[in-house]
Amino acid sequence: MKLQEYFLLPGPTDVPSNVLRAMSKPMINHRGPEFEETLRRITARIKRVFKTEGEVFTLTSSGTGGLEAAVVNFINPGDKVIVASIGNFGERLKQIAEMYDADVDFIDFGWGNAIDPAVIAERLQSDVNHEIKAILCQHNETSTAIVNPIKEVAAARGDHPALLIVDTVSGLGAAEFDMDGWGVDVAIAGSQKAFMAPPGLAFVAVNSRAEEVMANSGNRKFYFDLNKAKAMLEKGQTPFTPAITTVYAVDEALNYIDDVGVDAVVADHCKRRDLVRAGLRAMGLKLIAADDIASPAVTAVECPKGIHPDELRKLLREKYNIIVAVGQGKFAATTFRVGHLGAVRTMDLFAAIVGLELALTELGVDVPKGAAVAAMEEMILGAK
Ligand SMILES: Cc1ncc(COP(=O)(O)O)c(C=O)c1O
Incomplete structure (x- = not known):
């Protein structure tokens, strides 16, 4: 022993004993009323953590699956995108975006630094034809333990229409984040970080601007098709069998986050x-x-x-x-x-x-x- x-x-982080106990409940039908109620409850509360009135899709995958879902649903092959990197996970975003044939402008701010929003502003201002479709970056870069100034990056965008896609897998619930207040369009989190639950779920938060892009997405995808996730969420379900025990865990951990705020x-x-x-x-x-x-x-x-x-x-x-x-x-x-x-x-x-x-x-x-x-x-x- x-x-x-x-x-x-x-991450993964320690899982409190009450959360572990919540996971030992019997299995339920993921097409039944009890799961529907649970999914609706966690979705409403996760929105409060992101601080968004947008939609939150719960995917059964690790955080990287959430990043891949963001790339395949909001970026089309050939799209020009900025990946603003300050470490390991910025490099991963570049890899994923390139894997799906995005035309990546990789801005490396260096390991140990934060993003300089003025550089992003300059790039976007010179893009007069609005060819840049998205800016991707980390909220919290876990490899270097640095938080990016996302509020300022969002402000640096001005009225350029590029989507701001933020990996907040290790940031959400730990560092200040205000998705709607700052103007972040897509944000990705994971169950095994500040949510105090085991790995297994990624949460992809999407505002209405991003939903429009998603509806017209031209990328090939099956498992990570968020239009399917949206249609199923309307019925209180997920397209495929979810990690039900991790859903139990997140539901329990959210009791704490909700109580404390x-x-x-x-x-x-x-x-x-x-x-x-x-x-x-x-x-x-x-x-x-x-x-x-x-x-x-x-x-x-x-x-x-x-x-x-x-x-x-x-x-x-x-x-x-x-x-x-x-x-x-x-x-x-x-x-x-x-x-x-x-x-x-x-x-x-x-x-x-x-x-x-x-x-x-x-x-x-x-x-x-x-x-x-x-x-x-x-x-x-x-x-x-
Ligand atoms: C900032 C960040 N992004 C993405 C990931 C990838 O998440 P996962 O390992 O759950 O795929 C991590 C994991 O530590 C992370 O810290």
Whole structure:
């Protein structure tokens, strides 16, 4: 038997015990009234998390399926699109868009930076014939632990008609997001992140402007045809057999998000981010993200010189039961990531920080003992 771990990943996240219990309910007919009621209930509440009056389609897939659905339904082959990238998942959006023969203008803002909305504004202003059909980007880039200024990117579009398609798989419910208020047309999220549920569902939120594009989509697709999803949602169903147990889980987790309110859930994530960053810095570790763009979902940390992050993560896992995430892409050999997404508690963060202090000391790093905990306690006491 394995003892419970301190599970600090930016997804999948820890699943609270009441959510796990909700998943053990008997199966129901996905063409019956009970499922219809549940799907309608979760859809209405997920809309509140996105802050949209638009439609939300629940797909049985991981987040990447949601990204693929966005590409095949809102971009046609040959369409000119901007992919604004700041890391691993921006590169994935490029791959998907190119796979479906979009003409991609890949703007790489660099790993460690956020999107500069002025660059997007410039590109769109020079596109006088409105050939650019969409701008795709991340809300929260999980690989570098950076939040993009989506509100400003949306504003930078001005009256250019390009759709703004935002991957908020790891951002929604953790970082501020206001789909309708900001003017985002399509946004994609996933069950295994701030929704505190297991993997299995992607949520694609779509406004009326995007629905028009979707209705006239010329791309070949079967499973990810959102027009089918729309027709079935009107009947309270999904086109294909959904991950019913994950739907149960999301339904239960939404009770919490609804009770507390999404803004308060986001504020909690921000507090956890600030606490982790204070602790890591007091330990002498270097963080990838600058304060003003730091992710409330995850923190990417540079591993001290001479230590491979895999070695550190192994020690944390085997000796202290602490799971932190691997660095991604070009950061794989030099960084690790501490997730503070979903159901992570403040005291879990203290455990992780103390574990890290012990593990680094054992690996020969000169870490000031107790400094991280002191900095974190000070932050909490000072905020009172
Ligand atoms: C920003 C972002 N986009 C997309 C994905 C892909 O989601 P999945 O692994 O569920 O396919 C992830 C997963 O971590 C993510 O963080």
